[in-house]
Amino acid sequence: MATFLKDPQYVRLEDDPNDYRIGHIDSADQKRQHRVVLTTMPRDDTRNAAATCTDMLRTFPGIRCVVLAGVAGGVPSLRRPDRHVRLGDVVVAVDGIVDYGHVRLRDGIAEPRRPVTGVSMDLVRAVRRLQVESYDDNSGRWISWLTPARDQPMATFRRPPPETDLLVFRGRAVPHPPPAQTGHVEGLPKIHYGKIGCADVLMLDEERRDNLAARHDLLAFEMEAAGVAASAASHGIGWFTVRGIVDYCDRAKNDVWHPYASLTAAAYVRAMLGRCQPFPVWRMAPGRGAIALLPDHELDSLVALLEHVHDLDLQAVWRAATGELTPLPPSPPTGAVDLFNYLAGLNAGLDQVPPALAFVEEVAGRVDRRLGARLRQWVDHMAARLHLVEVMHEHRARVEERRLRNDEPNGAGQQIKPCLVIQVEGDGIDRERCEVRYWIQRSSDRWQPEPGEPRQTAFKEVEEAMQAAVRHAESAWRDNDGPVGIELLLPTDLLHKAVEWWHTELEAPAPTPLCLDYPVVVRSLDRMRATYRHRVWINRWKTIWRHPPGHRLYWGRMHTQENSIESWNARLRDNAELTTVVLSSSPEHTTGREELQSALNAGVAVILWDRRAPLQPDTASLIEEATQGHPNELPHRIRVLRTAAATAAHEEQARHPGRHIALLWDDPNRTVEAGGH
Template structure:
């Protein structure tokens, strides 16, 4: 939690994969992402809340809402700035601007007072809540390492500090008592460099009081010798975490001396030093321990709801296809032996014996929910209600919506993927390798023998392959998709308007009967960028959608194009790129290759040169809902046919979509399940 935008910006600058998040029943806005832990393979999952303003009461309210929205949060860390308590006569405890104070000895609520005839009297220490023991242990490790010269937070400071968080000039760190200037004492050994912060461990004063009084500050320091800083949120957060059974930790960068004449000169740098030390702290903190696959599973639900679902499953019709339910609900799991598919209750108990995975609803709940969706009558609605209730109160992960598009939940619809490569010697020849996904389920397409043809004969061969696929799809109720896995040189080919197979003496363009999308052959082959590709693809399905759309720079100057590429590479939230020109042009090729290299899974463009205003408006309309681009693109193409003769004035006629599912790889040896 942070109280000021500058504090939140400092934290977000040091996070990985930060993305905005909101919840319809929570007025707070969040950013969620990752910070490294002591285990390189398992970072900490972090939610960041920037409060609308400071104050202990508001902090308590915001914290309570955050813990309801993110019920798996274990520790709330308050990160930001504070007023320091200087002690020039005691060099060991003297706090200077830019230093960091860690509240290892708790919080003193100095606003909790008793009014007496002689004036206000503090009612004593009120360090509510529990200081996070995991982080106390990690702070001890950092403190011990510092005595040996190890200060990992300094790697993030000095020349590495972004310009907007730069350390102010030394002459601005002015300490006064009244009108008298006081010299700072020499730093005790072992001391960091003059341009690096000291880390202080002690207690922090907290109250709804903006401290701007040297006398009041020094009186507080005299009463509590271990107090090192004062701020305005800690006591509220400590109270909220105590009420919710969580713990807290506080890290503060010193931005002023809590005295008259205070200013904002050191706010940004102090925010950054606090954030840097926080990152170092979490970097030596082990991640939360998860159940391993071989750990014995705890009972999934209590006996009463277990009896309820068994009774409901006993009313499921005997002719239900349980293998189809399995494929729809838990496609990521291998199928068990056939005997289990003979009894729906046995299949439920088999799934209930598994461990849940982080962030995913338990497979038993998904199985019951999917079964309920397939049963329009009794006991379908009751099964869905049971699964929804258990998922909310048990594993606390939302149930997926049945029927989500391919690649969005590990599922693939029936599809035909045509991998097309151009001959290395005769550029007029190409090879088509078809991969057929026969039915909905896990991605397991069947490769067929390649076909060699002239590039000009692609449309005719495609029609034959689609006709052959339709014979295999006979009896499949789901809509089928067509994908073209193309080299960059062919990506602007209008494959969506290839004629499909002739039916009753008539052939229609493929895009009228199928969702037609493109994929990148070069990226499929370049495994070194698959990790970035997979990372961005995972965000496509987030609800609400938190990704970003980046528009191309067109015929910009080279420097502008380089800045555009740096923006793309530096922000993993860019999931969609809209090209300013189609592939085959200088600008289009440069933008496309940058998007592919960065791992952007979705690329959209208009195939016309130059792009008319109607095309730009059409692309704006489509990119407004990136998660539904395949459906909306197909709808635009259908509209194009009906809009004008030939449909050539409508953007749907010339829109191209690269929808590159990172969960559906194809290697040179065939499809990878």
């Protein structure tokens, strides 16, 4: 496939085990090419395919479709010559794949547990266009790409001699059906359209091959597509697979046809992409984040506008566009074009606004009206192409609001304190593993958390990763004599964990619970990522600080004798003055989990619960007492209760309410760029 890339660049990132090539391939739009990221899997199995694809999508979040091109074993068909697959042929999975490795046994019959969905309809339509073209030209114009040069290395991909295409049936060689019946043209591959079977099974059994092919109407077998499909589906993007045939899934397997079959699959993919419009995505630059996939003439039009921008405080524009989360480039910028080019290499944050567009929007508000209008027209055009119209509309409203309140750094007027935000998220594929990310807020002036190095680890070793983050933060705070805090940013399915009792000083005789040294709160990762929930979240948070500031409690159903979650949720939604929810039980249980999700969706930023089920009367009394006074005091008061539990007599510690109180304290003005799977 790399042979067909234009202007390929090699990319290697420290936190990604894959090697990449990035380049262009022609599309159906003569003015725009596809931006393509290419990688090769080190092993042929579904698990490795899923891991490779997931790493790629994590590194390049702008990818909008994954195409799997490679080799497979074909299904010969002596009884139905029109479906007879030969070596060097191409099988195009327009009907998807059958994951026959994940089955349900019913009455002794194995059936796939669920269909594999997500085939890219854009590429299916491109394939249909190629089919129509083939009626006019039986070979298709792309066949010319299958005649590589005689010199190495391309000579390796020449079509093998026809006598190497041996068909064995029940241990003896048999002739292929006549080409007039199969539709084959001498020296050329035939294109087959249908379904491919996939499993972590190297198929070498003729009888099993034929039984599965007959049952599921399969044309070929391979070992990766199911993993790629699962990974792509988890990221909400389409996938497609094209395979060149190298053997017949029998014991006569060899490598003679591998190079040529690889070439046929790659050539067909190139032809298919040539009939497909470019996807509206953000492309990737080597070692960087997202960069706009824009035709040269559109970038040129923006550059022409930015070249008219003079006498701006570029550092102020940068801060306004990035929120100061990103340091200025190491080389001093020479102008607006310089800064745009640098920002074009950065990922969008949680608000989904590409920094490059935010920068142009910010410049538009600081130049003369005519130039500003043209810059905003360019932003609007790009937002429409990238399906970000609503996102940019909300961003523009936030910018105007910020200007009206004269760049107040925190909409709720809350003091920013040094803190450490630690994100823990399950791997998504391996339930025993997770990813730990963290951000350090060094100062107390502006919210400007600095990211640390993410770490992949097993759940059972998560405390070691957390300890490394804490030690990094403490090194950054060494000259700070004020209070600091720790926030655990967790997906909803981990919020019930007693994270404040995770330990540091693991090598010491008595490892120390985190809550003894810091106020510890949890935060909702899922809500932070769900930008469509941010408006109600911000409004509910502001309510806490309106005069007179305070917590207005809303108790769980067990406390209020309410049985219906629908009625409980409706009253919470109806009363915007309710600021703080106390759950009936831990989210580990159904009642608490339902109330937690309802409270998060309603924008509630302060939620407490007793990890015992149900909420204990003594804990309820302590919570009611702790929520009196100024709202800012609550995390400290909860820490006092936890310290009391840790220092109680040994036989009393497990029963002490402070051992079981959880606090979600989720300031919507202090978000981080939480990466995701």
